Amino acid sequence: SGGVSPNMVLGQMPTRPALLVRLMDAEGCYGWGEIWANFPPRANLHKAHVVEDVVAPALKGFGFTTPGEVIGFLRERFSIYFLHVGQQQVFEHILAGLDVALWDLALRNAGQSLASNLGIDCRAANTYASSINPLDLEGMVQSHAGMGETGFKLKLGFNDDLDRDFIRQAADVLPAGTRLMVDTNQAWCMSRAKNMLGYLEQFDPVFSxxxxxANSDYADWEALAESTSVPLAAGENIYGVDEFLRMADAGVQYLQPDVAKWGGVTGAMELIRSLPHGVSLWPHFMGTAVGQMAALAITSLGGDQSTCEMDVNANPLRTDLCGDVLTIHDGCVDLPGGPGLAVSPVAEQLQAFQEPAFHNGELN
Incomplete structure (x- = not known):
């Protein structure tokens, strides 16, 4: 763990926790994945215990051809178990991270990138600057505009008057040709949402x-979408392609799956194939370089219609863990040139950020 937490209505992370998973096959080839663990504190340790105690033993010696076969096997084996213990979404987080690791492993084995495996030419992914707070607004906008990013996402939901001031300040400092977007982290009720979106309309944001x-009735989402010209976005707390498509039917124009939280690579690609006309896929992500590279690979498949979230806040798990692999230029990040989804973590960095409860990568 390590890094600086953005200020969010959900609260701040005491550290920037993360949970990485490495799968190795019988020949010694390996793949890296990331399991979502931002909240609550020490969620990474809880999920690590669940993986080691429950899931990992079932994978030993398991043969597969595609990552989907493994995920299907685990769903059949453990869905009732996680229903019984009341941790179905924790199970989804674990499956998502494992799916990323399985794709990384399979691609390394095949000597391919995701793009080459799919027979397409994708070398970079579009990005936008995310999780900007008032105190660092001007500096962050200047810095990331200098990298060619044209989208800037503000964290809202604290106090409506302060949020209006923040929006106005952001609009004043955004360079020509750039746009803002806002993230409320589910904080508004319907009446507040309609009020604030009415205020936002004058600033022409990319989305709210x-x-x-996220679990509001579809009728509420539809009513909100019909009440405003501001496009709506959601996805980091949606589970399953069918649920994403229902949200699109309710008027959500930007779908934001998180590869470490639901579906991994397999789910995101299925969602891309199912996208309705006029709906865009903009992957959500706030974690380490491992998951970020997977999110960027998915983003690249959408071309100019897809843009990936990149946190602006200091987090060495993103900037240092795998070396200098996430440099932003012209608003894009180049995808790794070698086989796999992600560049492997640097051993010294992995050791430096390891939780005290671990020893040589294993739980004590």
Whole structure:
């Protein structure tokens, strides 16, 4: 763990926790993945215990041809178990991270990148600057505009008057040709959302992310979408292609799956194939370089219609863990040139950020 937490209505992370998983086959080839663990504190340790105690033993010696076969096997084996213990979404997080690791392993084995495996030419992914707070607004905008990024996402949901001031300040400092977007982390009720979106309309934002709770009735999402010209976005708290498509039917124009939280690579690619006309896929991500590279690979498949979230806040798990692999230029990040989804973590960095509860990568 390590890094600086953005200020969010959900609260701040005491550290920037993360959970990486490495799978190795019988020939010694390996793949890296990331399991979502931002909240609550020490979520990474809890999920690591679950992986080691419950899931990993079932994978020893398991043969497969595609990552989907493994995920299907695990769903059949453990869905009732995680239903019984009340941790179905924790199970989804674990499956997502394992799917990323399985794709990384399979691609390394095949000597291919994701793009070459799919027979397409994708060498870079579009990015936008995310999780900007008022105190660092001007500096962050200047810095990331200098890298060619044209989208800047503000964290809202604290106090409506302060949020309006923040939006106005951001609009004043954004360079020509750039646009803002906002993320409320599910904080508004319907009446507040309609009020604030009405105010936002004059600034022509790209979208408003999670203005109401993700599990609100589809009728509420539809009513909110019909009440405003501001496009709605959601996805980091949606599970399953069918649920994403229902949200699109309810008027959500930007779908934001998180490869470390639901579906991994397999789910995201299925969603891309199912996207309705007029709906865009903009992957959500706030974690380490391992998961970020997977999210960027997915983003690249959408071309100019897809842009990936990149946190602006200091986090060496993103900037240092795998070396200098996430440099932003012209608003894009180049994808790794070698086989696999991600560049492997640097051994010294992995050791430096390891939780005290671990020893040589294993739980004590």
């Amino acid at each position: 992310e999670e203005p109401i709770p």
